[in-house]
Amino acid sequence: MQELRTQWTVLAGGAIIGLGTLLFDQVQGASAGIANPTPATTPTRAPANAPGASEAPGAGFPGAPTIDPPASTSIRPPTPATAAAPDPRWEVVRKLLRSAQYPSAEAVARSMVNERPDDLRAGFYLGLALHKEKRHGEALAYLERASAAPVDSFPEAAHAVHYLGWCRYYLGDLPGARIAFTTHANAFPNYDDTQFALGLIAYEEDRVIDSEAYFRRALQLLGEQQGAARERAKNLARLGDVLLRQDRLPEAEQCYRQAVELFETHGEAWSKLARVLDRLGRASDAANARARQAEIKARTETEKPSP
Numbered sequence: 635m636q637e638l639r640t641q642w643t644v645l646a647g648g649a650i651i652g653l654g655t656l657l658f659d660q661v662q663g664a665s666a667g668i669a670n671p672t673p674a675t676t677p678t679r680a681p682a683n684a685p686g687a688s689e690a691p692g693a694g695f696p697g698a699p700t701i702d703p704p705a706s707t708s709i710r711p712p713t714p715a716t717a718a719a720p721d722p723r724w725e726v727v728r729k730l731l732r733s734a735q736y737p738s739a740e741a742v743a744r745s746m747v748n749e750r751p752d753d754l755r756a757g758f759y760l761g762l763a764l765h766k767e768k769r770h771g772e773a774l775a776y777l778e779r780a781s782a783a784p785v786d787s788f789p790e791a792a793h794a795v796h797y798l799g800w801c802r803y804y805l806g807d808l809p810g811a812r813i814a815f816t817t818h819a820n821a822f823p824n825y826d827d828t829q830f831a832l833g834l835i836a837y838e839e840d841r842v843i844d845s846e847a848y849f850r851r852a853l854q855l856l857g858e859q860q861g862a863a864r865e866r867a868k869n870l871a872r873l874g875d876v877l878l879r880q881d882r883l884p885e886a887e888q889c890y891r892q893a894v895e896l897f898e899t900h901g902e903a904w905s906k907l908a909r910v911l912d913r914l915g916r917a918s919d920a921a922n923a924r925a926r927q928a929e930i931k932a933r934t935e936t937e938k939p940s941p
Contacts, residue, residue, distance in 0.1 A: 721746070727759050731766065739763040754780050755788035762797055770804045777801050781814070785821075792821060799831055808835050826855040826862075830869055833876075842876050849873040867897030874906055886910050894926075901930045 723742050730739035740763035746756035761776025780794035799814030815831045822828065833848030852869045856862045874889035890907035894900055904927035911920035 724755075727763070731759075731763065734766075736763050736766045740767065754783045755790065758788065758790060758794050761801075765797060765801050768804070770801050773801050774798075774805065793818070796822075796825075796828055799828075803831065803835065808838060811835055824855055826852040826859075826865065826869075829855065830865075830872070833869075833872060837872065837876060837879075842879055846873065846876045849876065863896040867893040867900055867903070870896070871900060871903040871906065874903070874910075878906065878910060883910050883914055887914070899930050899934070901927050901934075904930065 723746055727739050727742045727746075730736070730742065740760065743756060743760035743763050746753060747760050750756055757776045758780035761773040761780060764770075764773035765777065777794060777798040780791065781798045783791050783794070785792040795814045796818040799811045799818065802808075802814060803811040812832070812835050815828050815835070818825070819828045819832065829848050829852035833845045833852065836842070836845035836848060849869050849872055853866060853873070856866045856869065859865075870889045870893040874886045874893065877883075877886035877889060887907065887910045890903050890910060893903040894907065897903070904923050908920045908923035908927065911917075911923060
């Protein structure tokens with residue numbers, strides 16, 4: 635199973651992790667009940683017995699007339715204090731994560747944690763940056779703490795458990811990852827990457843029926859999105875794995891072919907396609923698929939930057 639996890643790390647890691655569609659969608663956070671707007675305050679008139687107000691005999695008794703204070707002595711309601719400007723570093727760390735500048739994102743988040751050790755949001759961003767740097771062991775405590783917070787603690791709080799799930803998955807804690815992703819799926823049943831993650835876990839636990847259902851659900855959700863070709867390709871490839879394990883070879887071939895059509899440089903999908911074609915007795919087609927995989931690998935090695 636470790637080999638399977640390694641083979642798919644790059645693709646699954648890309649789902650981490652949907653930073654443009656999950657973590658940084660503040661509108662989604664608000665619609666999930668994360669936003670906590672402060673109700674407006676309605677100014678009230680000063681009571682008749684407030685300092686500086688005129689008082690009439692009998693004021694305060696039932697039936698007594700109300701006498702407003704003279705204009706010159708009226709008491710105005712206090713001016714609400716101006717809300718503190720948000721820390722500009724929040725947007726800085728978000729932009730750094732979106733552009734995959736993870737060490738820089740870590741440095742910014744760590745500076746906030748050092749200043750405010752109890753700030754759950756700062757800890758969440760530090761944990762996420764460490765996780766993206768594949769330092770999952772260091773990230774774990776920060777993400778666990780953020781996930782345990784009430785969902786209205788900070789804007790991203792409801793989604794912290796999703797990233798905790800991925801952190802546990804890469805640390806080999808499949809039961810813990812399953813719990814985290816199930817929690818997130820219960821709150822956000824239409825988030826495709828969580829369904830994909832549950833499919834991976836079910837596959838590694840040899841629950842192939844569940845795994846197939848999760849991948850098909852993720853594909854259904856992705857079908858409603860624009861520009862999700864790469865995400866669809868990784869789900870199709872993993873669905874192909876499930877079908878291959880069940881010896882449903884023609885269906886598996888179809889999935890792998892669709893995957894490489896959507897994501898041509900998906901080397902693992904080409905390799906699995908060749909395996910299926912071998913088992914179907916189509917040696918020539920299998921050789922062509924392996925040649926395509928070798929070509930992609932050679933190109934990838936050539937395009938790697940020099941040390």
